[in-house]
Each structure stands twice: as C-alpha cells, then as structure tokens.
Amino acid sequence: MKKLICTVMAGAMLALSFAGCGSSSSSANSDSPSGTGITGAITVVSREDGSGTRGAFTELLGIVDDQKNDATTETAEITNSTSVMISTVAGNNNAIGYVSLGSLSDTVKAVKVDGVECNANNVKSGEYKVARPFNLAYCDGELSEAAQDLIDYIMSSDGQAIVEKEGYIPIASGSEYKSKNLDGKITVAGSTSVAPLMNVIADEYKKLNPNVSIEIQESGSTTGIQSATEKAVDIGMSSRELKDEETKTLTAKQIAMDGIAVIVNQSNTTDDLTSDIIKSIYLGNTTVWDEIQ
C-alpha cells in the first residue's frame, strides 16, 4: 500500500516537472530588438488584495473589470511587503512592480508614466496621475485635546514641512504651530505606508509637547480604520480614501499626498511607459517585453 502511494506521488511529481518543460520556456526572440532591451515574459509583481497601495494603483490606472472590481492578472506575483517588492524587481531583469514614492530606492528604476516623471513636484501639480491621499480617520468631536492638537500640528506649516522633507507631498498651507504644552496619551494605528511619516511627525511633536506620549501601531489601513471606529485607538491612518460605510462614523482628514512609482529592473532600458501599456501589463494582456516598443 505504502509503495503504491510512493509510486503514485513520484509519478505525479515527474509528470509535473515534464509539464514544466513544456510551458515554462519563454517565447524569447532575440532577433527582434525591443524598446526595453529586455526579452521574454514579463514578471508582473503586485501587492496583496486589500492593500492600500494596490487599491490606489488599480483604481488610478483603471486596472478594473466592468463592475469596477480589481482585475489584476491572476498570474501576477504577489508580495505583502515593500522590501520584498524592491528586492524582487532589483533581482529580476523581467520584473515590473510599484512602490510608494517615499520608499523608492536606487536599486530599482522608476519609469515615467505618460512622459511624466514620478517626483514630488509632478504629484503636487497633478501631472503625475498615479498618486493617492494619506488620510487620518477619527470620530469627530470625540477627540482628546492632545489628539486634536496633534492633527492641528500636522496641518500647520511646521507639520507640512516635515511631510515635504520625508519625500511626500504637502497639501495644506496652514499657519505656524504654537505649542499649548498639553499632556496626555495618543494612540495611532493603521497603514504601514503612512506609519513611517507618522513616526517622524510624532517625534517632532513630542519635542514641542514633552508631556504627550504617542503610540503608533502599524496594522494596515483597514485595520486602522476599524480600530478608530471601535474607538480602540484615537486616530486611524489610511493610505486610501475611506469607503462610504466608514465615513458614516468617522471623519477623514487628508494630511499628505503620495505618488506610486512604477518600477523596473536597472537593466531595463525603457524610461517611459504609457498608462495604457502599464494597464495592459497588469490586466495580463501584454505578457512579453518584446511587444513593448
């Protein structure tokens, strides 16, 4: 009996590996020079379903089906962290991916989208179209004095200066912040994209208000919003727009904008991709680099 199972399993694995020989060979054709310097299948890398970055990316580029649902190709590689995304694209000539502008690194190359470079100025002016808001969500009128003061600080010219310094795009031009020297405890939870910015802001705020302690938890946009709804935390961080059901109980305050950079391997010679091509790649209609001129 055991021998039989072993034989069947070995047979199955063998069949599987043969199938691999047939289907995994890429249709690379080195005779036709492509506009990207890369031949062979495109390795599409995406974030996990439900991620704020993925939600914004698919929505902004129209990678959706008839019912406005996310239609990213099922054969896309999925990663749930920015660092794995960057090392995957850095280590694979054929890869394409996307990351938040603030976490972009030199090991990969950010391409222009429709001829517009991904940088803070272009996001601010609205020319670079793949950009999303950073929101804070809270129950209006129920905030503690300290929490309200923290939000005022972020919206002030001092707070927005930090936003700019960290590589994100400020959206308000408030007046200068004056410390009221409050004390208290503020808990903030949510998006892993907003958290790095929030950490810096919190440090600066604590310098001005030494008696306030701020606790920041990274748990993802949806969990952060949920915690704010349940009043488990004072403020929820979100890297996407709030859904209708969420705005019933919460107020959203936009604190910054963030660009989403489309990244390719350093050996890829293309500098510019149109949004239609990126859309086609992520929908799974364009599957080899050779097709891209």
Place this chain on the structure above:
Amino acid sequence: MSNLKEVFMKILFLLCACISILAVAVICIFIFANGVPAIGEIGFMDFIFGTHWKPSSGEFGIFPMIVASIYVTAGAIIIGVPIGILTAVFLAKYCPKKLYKFIKPLINLLASIPSVVYGFFCLVVVVPVIQQLTHTSGKGILTASILLGIMILPTVINTSEASIRAVPDMYYEGALALGATKERSLLKTVVPAAKSGIMSGIILSIGRAVGETTAVVMIAGNQAVMPNSITSGVRTLTSNIVMEMAYATGLHRSALIATAVVLFVFILIINICFSILVRKKEKQ
C-alpha cells in the same frame, strides 16, 4: 502544613496544564465559530473546489492553495527526507566522535534559525539561481520545496538518528555475521527496524512544512492560480492568510479564517496519523 503545600502545588500544576488546554479550546472555538459560517455563506463546494480567489469580486475559491500546500510539502519531503535519513545513518553509525561534536550542534542550530532569515536567504541566494536555470521568475514550487526541504532537515535527522540508535546492535551484528556488507546491513536491517520512528519524524516535518508561513510567503510567488509546472508560482494556505489578513474586512476576513479552518483540519489529520503511528509503535 506539608499537606497544605502538597495540595497547593497540585492545584498549581493543574492550573498550568489547564492553560494550554484552554488555549487549544479557545483557538478551536474561535476559528470554527468564525470560519464555518463563512464557508456556509460562500458555499462548501465553491470554497473548497473553487479555482478563483478574487476577494474584491466576491470569489473565494481556495482549491489552488490546497493544491499548492500539498505540492510544496510533497516537494519538501522528496528533497529533505532522503538527505535527512542518510545524514542520520552517518551520524549514528559512521561519524567519528570528534566530528560528531561539531556536526550535531550545527544541525540543532539549523533548527533554531528564524524562518524569516531562511526566507530572505532563499530570496537573495536560491531565487536568482533558479531564475538563471529555468528562465522563469525563480519563485515557485521548486524554490519553496528546496527551502522547506532544508527547514525540515533537523526534525528528520534528529528523530531518525534517535530511532536508529534505539535499534539493538544485534540486528546489525547479525546481518554482518550473515555476510552482508556494512552498508547493506545498515540499509536493509537497521533502517527498516527503525522505520516507525523515522515515519513519525517525517509526519512531524510534514506538519512543519504545511504550517510554515513567513519564509514561504517571500519566495513562492503567491499567485492564487492552479500551478501548471514545477516552477510556477503558488500561494499556500498559510501565505493566503498572512498576506491578506491585515487589510481584510467583512466576508473577506471570514473567508481567511475559513482558510485557517481548512489548514486546521489538515494539521489535525497529520497529528492523528502521528498518534496512530506512535500507538502502533508502543504495542510492538
């Protein structure tokens, strides 16, 4: 007075034992109470045998992930078990004492390396090699199998070594006396005599391979589609849960907990196999 102390200690021990029982019970209740209604809502057949996982479109089919978990585990066993058993034979019967003192701690060290380190190692070392050899993205069943094959080595080696050492020397000596060579006596008499111990080691390592998450999520590709070759990317049951849990709401969240139910049943089956085997061994 001493009597009182005895009673007190007895209650303390009992309480400690209760904590672990309570933990298991609460986990069971939690995942079944949250997961089973979700399976009902999605539909048992659509959930288990559905081949599309698109939470944003309301499709929750985990069949590709069940298949992925089985393939990856099978791959790990094919790679890890032969190496593990042969290493155990070497350690038990061939290894000089000085070398043993050196190798044994290294194997135990292998067991205590955090899985995220394994994952990152695989991402920067194994993935590029597979990429070069197969001209694919390098993430997939094969890479995950190699990784898990390495990760289960300590379990297989340690249990196999212990059970080979437990085989009475007369088996080995008897085979030698009948004229068999050293290798033949080991592989044909000693190893078969130790097989129930070796089997339980294999079952334990299956449990480890099925349950491994952090490392696998980094190098398996995580596509929720049916794999069509040994190099295609797959998403295992555990990866599915850990990747999407942070952002999931509503039915999506429940579907992830339902995925945990399926995983739980998997592990339960493996553990039952293990205890049957152990009981059989005790009867002998």
